[in-house]
Amino acid sequence: MTMTDSLDRRTVLRSTGAVVTAGLLAGCGGDGGEDGSGDDDGGGGEDGGTTDTETDTPTETEMSTETEGGETAGASQEVSEYLSETSNFDGSVSTMTDQDTVTVTVGAEANGGAFGFDPAAINVSTGTTVQFEWTGEGGNHNVVSDGDGPLDSGEAVGEEGVNYEYTFEEAGTYLYYCTPHETLGMKGAIVVE
Numbered sequence: 565m566t567m568t569d570s571l572d573r574r575t576v577l578r579s580t581g582a583v584v585t586a587g588l589l590a591g592c593g594g595d596g597g598e599d600g601s602g603d604d605d606g607g608g609g610e611d612g613g614t615t616d617t618e619t620d621t622p623t624e625t626e627m628s629t630e631t632e633g634g635e636t637a638g639a640s641q642e643v644s645e646y647l648s649e650t651s652n653f654d655g656s657v658s659t660m661t662d663q664d665t666v667t668v669t670v671g672a673e674a675n676g677g678a679f680g681f682d683p684a685a686i687n688v689s690t691g692t693t694v695q696f697e698w699t700g701e702g703g704n705h706n707v708v709s710d711g712d713g714p715l716d717s718g719e720a721v722g723e724e725g726v727n728y729e730y731t732f733e734e735a736g737t738y739l740y741y742c743t744p745h746e747t748l749g750m751k752g753a754i755v756v757e
């Protein structure tokens with residue numbers, strides 16, 4: 565009788581442990597486990613098993629916020645395709661969320677000269693103003709939305725400085741390019757969340 569009870573308890577503990585371990589592994593796969601809170605419960609100690617399970621439960625919350633920890637995130641397929649021939653795009657989006665103002669350089673070294681936006685792809689929050697700062701290199705540039713987006717700095721100009729800025733009030737993916745150098749790959753993407 566006592567033995568049976570004990571066996572049952574072990575079985576329950578062991579299966580719970582398996583589930584928790586799977587959850588931890590899934591969390592680590594996404595590169596951002598903040599703090600490996602899992603104190604490696606080495607499978608079913610007779611005591612403290614219940615306590616371990618409770619401690620590990622918050623893992624699911626961590627998983628849902630893991631992108632906030634890193635400086636970059638993987639780009640969406642839409643962004644990756646648009647920037648497929650942009651030399652300074654490496655498949656990631658620079659995280660610049662929760663800032664009032666961020667800067668994108670226009671005329672950064674890329675695409676065979678000073679023909680890039682840097683960073684090529686960024687992630688910002690709604691309400692953020694993106695200032696486009698010309699380096700003065702690479703000739704004349706402008707910032708124009710692909711398709712019918714809202715970005716339009718007008719004619720291409722070459723003077724150094726912040727020649728254009730735009731405040732993003734609506735979430736979405738904004739793709740843009742420089743008219744004179746679009747064919748060289750001078751393109752960018754801003755993901756507003």
Ligand SMILES: [Cu+2]
Nearest residue numbers: 705742745750
């Ligand atoms: Cu240009």
